[in-house]
Amino acid sequence: MTEAVTLKKEEKKKRREGLFSKRYRKYLVDPINDNNPITVQVLGICSALAVTVKLEPAIVMALAVIFVTAFSNLIISFLRDTIPFRIRMIVQLVVIASLVIIVDQVLKAFAYDVSKQLSVFVGLIITNCIVMGRLEAFAMSNSPWPSFLDGMGNGLGYGAILIITGVVRELFGSGTLLGWQIIPPSFYEAGYLNFGLGVMPPAALLIVGTLVWVHRAWNRKLIGVS
Amino acid sequence: MFVKEWLMPKWDKNSTAYSIVYALLLSVVFGGVLAVVASTLKPLQERNIRLEKMSYILRAARLQLSDPHSIEVAYRQYVTEYVFNGMGEELKGVKAFDIVLKKELTKPPQQQRLPVYLFHKQGEEPLVIIPVEGMGLWGPIWGYVALRSDLNTIYGAVFDHKSETPGLGAEINQQWFQERFVGKVFARGGSYCLRVVKPPVFQQDECTVDGLSGATATTLGVDEMLRRCRGIYDKVLKSVAHLLSQSKGSVTLVAGAKNTNGR
Numbered sequence: 001m002t003e004a005v006t007l008k009k010e011e012k013k014k015r016r017e018g019l020f021s022k023r024y025r026k027y028l029v030d031p032i033n034d035n036n037p038i039t040v041q042v043l044g045i046c047s048a049l050a051v052t053v054k055l056e057p058a059i060v061m062a063l064a065v066i067f068v069t070a071f072s073n074l075i076i077s078f079l080r081d082t083i084p085f086r087i088r089m090i091v092q093l094v095v096i097a098s099l100v101i102i103v104d105q106v107l108k109a110f111a112y113d114v115s116k117q118l119s120v121f122v123g124l125i126i127t128n129c130i131v132m133g134r135l136e137a138f139a140m141s142n143s144p145w146p147s148f149l150d151g152m153g154n155g156l157g158y159g160a161i162l163i164i165t166g167v168v169r170e171l172f173g174s175g176t177l178l179g180w181q182i183i184p185p186s187f188y189e190a191g192y193l194n195f196g197l198g199v200m201p202p203a204a205l206l207i208v209g210t211l212v213w214v215h216r217a218w219n220r221k222l223i224g225v226s
Numbered sequence: 227m228f229v230k231e232w233l234m235p236k237w238d239k240n241s242t243a244y245s246i247v248y249a250l251l252l253s254v255v256f257g258g259v260l261a262v263v264a265s266t267l268k269p270l271q272e273r274n275i276r277l278e279k280m281s282y283i284l285r286a287a288r289l290q291l292s293d294p295h296s297i298e299v300a301y302r303q304y305v306t307e308y309v310f311n312g313m314g315e316e317l318k319g320v321k322a323f324d325i326v327l328k329k330e331l332t333k334p335p336q337q338q339r340l341p342v343y344l345f346h347k348q349g350e351e352p353l354v355i356i357p358v359e360g361m362g363l364w365g366p367i368w369g370y371v372a373l374r375s376d377l378n379t380i381y382g383a384v385f386d387h388k389s390e391t392p393g394l395g396a397e398i399n400q401q402w403f404q405e406r407f408v409g410k411v412f413a414r415g416g417s418y419c420l421r422v423v424k425p426p427v428f429q430q431d432e433c434t435v436d437g438l439s440g441a442t443a444t445t446l447g448v449d450e451m452l453r454r455c456r457g458i459y460d461k462v463l464k465s466v467a468h469l470l471s472q473s474k475g476s477v478t479l480v481a482g483a484k485n486t487n488g489r
Contacts, residue, residue: 053393082239082248083239083248084239084240084241084244084245084248085239085240086240086245087245087248087249090249091248091249091252094252094253094256095256098256098259098260101260101263101264102259102260102263105263105264105267105271106263106267108267108271108274109267109270109271109274110270112271112274112275112277112278119389173393196393199393200393
């Protein structure tokens with residue numbers, strides 16, 4: 001008995017890494033580039049189409065997903081050894097749903113206009129495959145801090161794609177960015193028209209598809225990855 | 227983690243009993259947390275909803291404000307609330323702001339409580355603002371129409387929706403659409419004439435408003451909403467006209483009318 005305890009103590013000493021050791025930084029940074037949830041893992045596409053008509057909702061949505069993924073990873077990781085196998089998905093859903101409801105309530109209280117723009121899409125974060133995907137793939141079998149970093153990293157990767165798509169769609173679909181008129185009136189007078197397709201979902205499909213292609217071509221490590 | 231060390235040896239985590247207790251405990255804990263969050267934030271949320279309604283009424287009077295404090299100050303300063311029933315009789319002691327128009331319209335006219343908001347800035351003509359509500363393509367649409375003292379010419383209008391198509395029907399809440407209603411009239415020669423028409427519009431007069439291209443259902447919804455609600459408010463506006471002519475330029479419609487916007 002005492003031998004097992006001393007062995008554990010030594011293991012713990014060895015494993016005491018810095019909070020931002022190289023290995024941990026990888027959890028945070030990988031999902032932004034090499035393992036991007038949208039362009040590489042191809043998860044969470046749906047909301048990427050809906051909320052990117054303008055940039056502001058895209059940013060808020062990205063922040064919401066970062067929060068939910070990071071903290072659900074953290075909570076589930078703490079609970080991972082206590083969750084009965086048969087109800088594990090239900091437990092995950094309860095955690096995700098609770099966090100999403102909190103985000104929704106906070107938005108309604110502190111950013112009412114944005115919450116109206118996002119409407120049902122905040123609630124749909126519960127169904128976002130990225131969140132549950134990371135819980136199953138990572139948080140269920142890793143300790144809290146790395147899980148938190150992984151969740152945060154995946155949220156950031158998702159956010160990056162969302163923001164790029166939002167910029168393109170708002171700029172070309174409405175001529176503005178964050179509400180500020182970017183395309184000068186002189187262009188409109190010369191006959192320039194906003195790309196009507198930009199404010200419709202198919203535009204997001206085309207943009208995200210192009211991003212998948214560009215990302216996988218530019219990042220050498222992704223060539224050949226399915 | 228530490229939890230497993232003192233809990234696990236005692237109980238098999240894959241047993242049915244454990245699962246049931248675990249699920250119950252999870253529900254109670256997370257339910258509790260959510261209840262606390264929701265009730266703590268509720269006052270802020272309700273304030274936001276009230277502020278939005280106030281800002282819409284002000285925007286119908288073409289007063290655009292965005293920060294909460296100035297919205298509240300302007301509303302208190304310029305807006306007086308009144309309630310009438312469907313027969314045009316004034317109802318005192320009823321808070322206009324909290325009335326849900328849609329519910330009132332299911333009642334017979336005698337029992338309806340219809341709000342009227344009088345907007346009066348010192349030195350300017352008073353505006354009579356009425357709420358309107360209707361159906362868009364996917365869900366409810368609503369708004370506020372500000373009428374000049376002839377109670378026929380539209381000074382300004384504000385619309386909003388719940389779930390119209392972004393970029394199409396949803397554009398009814400944009401200023402460029404709402405501006406189309408400025409200067410239009412409800413009736414000409416005593417009969418209702420206002421139409422919100424699907425483009426292209428060949429007839430440009432004070433009774434015709436360009437609708438939204440590609441958003442026919444929403445456009446027709448707005449048209450129907452205005453027509454129907456104007457009809458419902460018919461007797462009310464007659465009473466308002468009578469009272470306005472009596473007071474001849476003074477602020478209150480009726481002597482002793484209560485400003486019921488919760489000062």
